[in-house]
Amino acid sequence: MSSYKSAVPNSKDTFRHDLFKGKVLFCTGGRSGICYKIVETMMSHGVDAAIVGRDGKGLAESAQALVKTTGQKCLPTSADVRDPGQLEKAVKETVDKFGKIDFVICGAAGNFLAPISSLSSNAFKAVIDIDLLGTYNTIKATLPYIRQSHGSYLHISATLHYRGVPYQAHVSAAKSGVDALSNVLAVEEGPRGVRSNVIAPGPIGNTEGMSRLSPMGWDATNDIPLGRMGDTSDIANAAVFLFSPAASWITGTVLPVDGGENHIRQLSLPYPQSMLDPESVKGLIKGKL
Numbered sequence: 001m002s003s004y005k006s007a008v009p010n011s012k013d014t015f016r017h018d019l020f021k022g023k024v025l026f027c028t029g030g031r032s033g034i035c036y037k038i039v040e041t042m043m044s045h046g047v048d049a050a051i052v053g054r055d056g057k058g059l060a061e062s063a064q065a066l067v068k069t070t071g072q073k074c075l076p077t078s079a080d081v082r083d084p085g086q087l088e089k090a091v092k093e094t095v096d097k098f099g100k101i102d103f104v105i106c107g108a109a110g111n112f113l114a115p116i117s118s119l120s121s122n123a124f125k126a127v128i129d130i131d132l133l134g135t136y137n138t139i140k141a142t143l144p145y146i147r148q149s150h151g152s153y154l155h156i157s158a159t160l161h162y163r164g165v166p167y168q169a170h171v172s173a174a175k176s177g178v179d180a181l182s183n184v185l186a187v188e189e190g191p192r193g194v195r196s197n198v199i200a201p202g203p204i205g206n207t208e209g210m211s212r213l214s215p216m217g218w219d220a221t222n223d224i225p226l227g228r229m230g231d232t233s234d235i236a237n238a239a240v241f242l243f244s245p246a247a248s249w250i251t252g253t254v255l256p257v258d259g260g261e262n263h264i265r266q267l268s269l270p271y272p273q274s275m276l277d278p279e280s281v282k283g284l285i286k287g288k289l
Contacts, residue, residue, distance in 0.1 A: 010233070012044065015240055021046035024098040026091065028052045028081050028138050029107030031062045033207045034156060037232035038105060038239045043070035045240065050075040050094040052087075053108065073098075081108040081134030087141040101145040103243050106135040106178070107156040113167040115278055124170045131174035135181060143189070150193030154239055155182045157200045157254065159262040166275060175200075179254050186252030195251040197242050202258020205229035225260035 025042055029035040030051030039049050043066055051066075051074060053059050059076035066074040077093045079086035094101060110130040114123065135155055146153065157179055161172035178198065185196040203224070221228055238257045241247055256262055274281045 014237065015045060015244065017045060019045040019240070019244060020103075023047045023102040024094070024100055025049040025103045025105065026052070026094055026101045026142055027105040027107060028079075028134065029109060029156070030105070031055060031058050034201060034204060034232050034235050035105060035107035036062060036066075038107075038154075038236045039074075040066055040069060041233070041236035041240055042103075042243065043072040043074065046072065047103070048073040048075075048098055050077055050090070050098070052077055052079050052081070052090050054078065054080050081137055082129045084137045084140065087137050091141045091145070095145060100149050101142055102149045102151040104138065104142045104146060104151070104153045105156065105239070106138045106153065108134045108138075109156065109171075111168075111171045114170070115167055115275065116169050118278065119170060124173075127170040128174050128177075131171065132177040132181070135178050139181070139185060143194075146194050147189070147192050152195035152197070152243060152251075153182065153185060154242055155179075155196070155198045156235075157198045159200045159202055159256050159258055159265075162262050163265060165265075166271065182254070183252045190251055195247075197247075197251060198254040199235060199238050199242070200254055200256040200258070200262075201235050202230050202256065202261040204232060204235065207232065223261060223264060224258075225264065228259065230257065230259060 020042055023046070025039065025047045027035055027039050027049060030039045030049070031053045036051075039051060043049055049066070049072070051059055051063060056076070056078040059078060063074040063076040066072070075094060075097050077090040079090040081087060091101070108130055110127050112123075139153065145151075155178050158171065158175045160168045161176040161179075165172060179200075182196045182198045185194075189196065235257055238255060242250065242255070
């Protein structure tokens with residue numbers, strides 16, 4: 001007996017095409033993957049955007065593709081989210097070009113599989129610095145402009161820290177911090193008309209994260225109530241909603257977009273074997289432990 005498999009909706013069937021006309025988006029991590037798709041979808045609804053990352057050449061190529069597919073303006077601006085000065089420069093370039101910032105996506109992230117026993121302090125710190133400190137630095141650099149526009153923040157988190165997921169201590173700690181930071185931002189800045197929310201993606205197909213982090217042979221569709229792997233469009237559609245006027249009374253919220261996966265999550269590596277003998281599962285893992 002086959003289970004139901006949900007369809008991926010197109011945002012153009014749900015939201016009017018000019019929903020974000022005249023608005024400006026600033027996105028870290030927008031060169032590829034989930035954040036690229038969010039930027040592309042929002043640009044298709046009229047927003048102009050700045051995408052931020054460390055790969056200048058890749059950013060330029062992504063910006064060119066976004067302009068070509070949407071007809072909107074896109075500014076590639078290089079910055080490392082761990083460096084407040086570089087982020088301030090990227091924000092200035094964005095405001096110089098577009099005059100303002102209405103929306104911010106904090107999407108820069110790093111991850112890999114490693115048990116605590118072999119996770120160095122530097123490796124743990126690297127993920128905290130990119131995911132959590134990078135989010136804080138992005139907020140600090142953009143907040144004066146988001147206050148002016150009464151705009152909103154969206155943070156890309158995860159569902160890993162809802163339970164103890166082996167080999168993911170570093171990113172679980174970082175993303176739980178991102179969730180908490182967003183909640184405080186929502187409370188502190190709400191009286192100034194600023195909103196802050198979180199999207200927590202589940203397993204999203206055809207992304208670098210899934211290609212590197214999912215074990216060999218793992219069939220995620222067996223563990224997802226809605227019967228399919230997530231699509232980047234699923235995250236983008238949720239982002240459009242949270243930035244739209246329809247969500248004007250939603251702030252301080254964490255929205256899992258995962259097809260229900262976190263409610264029945266199965267460990268993707270054999271347990272407790274993967275804890276007691278990490279060497280025995282190396283063949284199941286893509287990339288390095």
